[in-house]
Amino acid sequence: MKLRWSRALTLFPALALACGLTTAAPAAAEAPTVRSGWNNFSCKPSAAHPRPVVLVHGTFGNSVDNWLGLAPYLVARGYCVFSLDYGQLPGVPLFHGLGPVDASAEQLAAYVDKVLAATGAGKADLVGHSQGGMMPRVYLKFHGGADKVNALVGLAPDNHGTDVDGLTRLLDLFPDAKKYVSELTPGLTDQIAGSDILNRLNEGGDTLPGIHYTVIATRYDEVVTPYRTQFLDGPDVRNVVLQDLCPVDLSEHVAIGLADRLAFHETANALDPAHATPTTCASVG
Template sequence: MLPWKRVVSPLAALLLAAAALAVPTATGAHAAGAPSSGWNDYSCKPSAAHPRPVVLVHGTFGNSVDNWLGLAPYLTHRDYCVFSLDYGRLEGVPFFHGLGPIEKSAQQLDVFVDRVLAATGATKADIVGHSQGGMMPRYYLKFLGGADEVNALVGIAPSNHGTTLAGLTNLLPYFPGVGDLLTEATPALAQQVAGSDFLTRLNAGGDTVSGVRYTVIATRYDEVVTPYRSQYLSGPNVRNVLLQDLCPVDLSEHVAIGLIDRIAFHEVANALDPARARPTTCASVFT
């Protein structure tokens, strides 16, 4: 066996394991096919206070329930109509989604938003996504006409400019075949490596499109989308937020910021309703 082949499998496994940190393990409720509680209610009609439905977009290895066990109830309790989808499923891989080609995932998001708008009667939706789910909608906005259907995109630890996984992907050129393995087995992982053809196309000509408000919520302790500043967007109607600027003692990393961090949730609510925004501080964990 050639020497490099002895390290291909361990390195690929390490890359996959690092990416898997993006979401928690699937719960028994989701594995059993149980519906989400309090959201994905297609009879929900947006209120005058919150006239747009909120579409939640999970991250790599995520799903429509587990990724949102914290944020979805937080928003429904505040009288938002909340919906979430599964996307990017690979054949033979249950429970874990967001692995297929990102272009096709964006098409699935397009169809889902159309369904939500038709059910709620709203003319536009707001999108909140975690990790890949904060970046992938930008393809929908830029190339699939989503800017006509979306008012705001809120990215929680989004992979907007890819990731080096703390520099690990810089080693790929030294291990021939690993990049091809990632592309063939899990296309979305390869597409999220900094400098990929997909990200080059996505970010060419500017990070944003007109008519959409963008918010990025990041943590300096992110160990998956690295460096964390690569998550930020440039352009008009953009607000980049670092959790530790709001609460210096917030230690959330990539998983916690999307799953349980109520300071991040408070900022999501501010981004969805800027006219009623309230200052976010460490005390926001109690609101």
């Protein structure tokens, strides 16, 4: 089987952690998010945007770096925007989303409660990238989130897991490596198609009543594969492929969450469907 190096490299951080390969961690990133109008717990939602937006980063992401594009974009449109860190591992700075998915969902539950208490809102809207688009569904189904969330927007979410184009199957050939990945980075094995948490999550249907779901995917996703496994099936679901809106959009898995203005525009449409405007190749404002 011919493997693309770009895909192989997506697993390198996990294998490095599993094998104990460490490098000097970069200095902790400064988080001037309050000065940028995001993570400002004094923010009160407006009549136009009555719900706070909680951003949920992906695997190996964090509450700042994952949202340097989308958070200011939403703040500029009048939203109260918040982001959290979850799935931290001891001794691993900056790179989060590696802990067990169920425990991460409990962290999200506590954070949403904190945001709702600070803003006075009855419900929040959630926007997540990759694992951050799937893990909130665990919160909704198993940790009381269904009554506290209005909408969930997933940017390239691994809703039904991934095989990373078959690369994860290589772990079966190396039992020791699989053991260490499972023990040290359980958040990764939880995202492999067929994992226990994913089976429990999707048993009985993908969605819950009363929540508006949007999935924004790219055909060029090289991490959550096949990309159509990201889609949800339910009565209040909109599944979007960026290239159906703009054929020349070349964003892959990382770019869709970090910098794709079409994905940002579709996110804004999902958060405020009453004032949605068509997303086209010119939707870069």
